[in-house]
Amino acid sequence: ETNLGFTVPQNELQTAYAVMKEVNPNPNSIIESDADIVKVSLVGVGMKSHSGIASKAFKTLADEGINIQMISTSEIKISMIVEAKYGELAVRALHKAYDLDK
Structure with missing residues (x-):
């Protein structure tokens, strides 16, 4: 299949x-x-040299009760598909997790 x-x-x-x-x-x-889905992505060349970026993103969304339906990755991007109703929450949570909200 x-x-x-x-x-x-x-x-x-x-x-x-x-x-x-x-x-x-x-x-x-x-x-x-x-x-009823949205794509939330983390993008940056720093992913090549910093380990744990993906696991931090997955844990952040899990802690918010957000289920990741699909994941796509490359050397500099991680995209996650989530329910549209959680899109804004996912972005806010990830911004906070990576200190981008300051």
């Missing part, structure tokens, strides 16, 4: 969903969309 997840801007969701349905090679597969 393969699961593929990606994000698109809100105004392109219906088009992306229609295209996925059209090009889907397996008629038995399930294609879902969720408009």
Whole structure:
């Protein structure tokens, strides 16, 4: 089984969903969309040289009761998908955790 997840801007969701349905090679597969999510990202070249950035972010969100639905990483970015209703809380909590609120 393969699961593929990606994000698109809100105004392109219906088009992306229609295209996925059209090009889907397996008629038995399930294609879902969720408009009630947001992407929260940590970005910075310092992630290359500082360990523990991701674990701190995950713990911060967990401490706030925010479930991370998907995670994507690169050398300089960690993106997390959370429910839209927790978007602002997630950003505020992460700002505080990394002392960006000062």
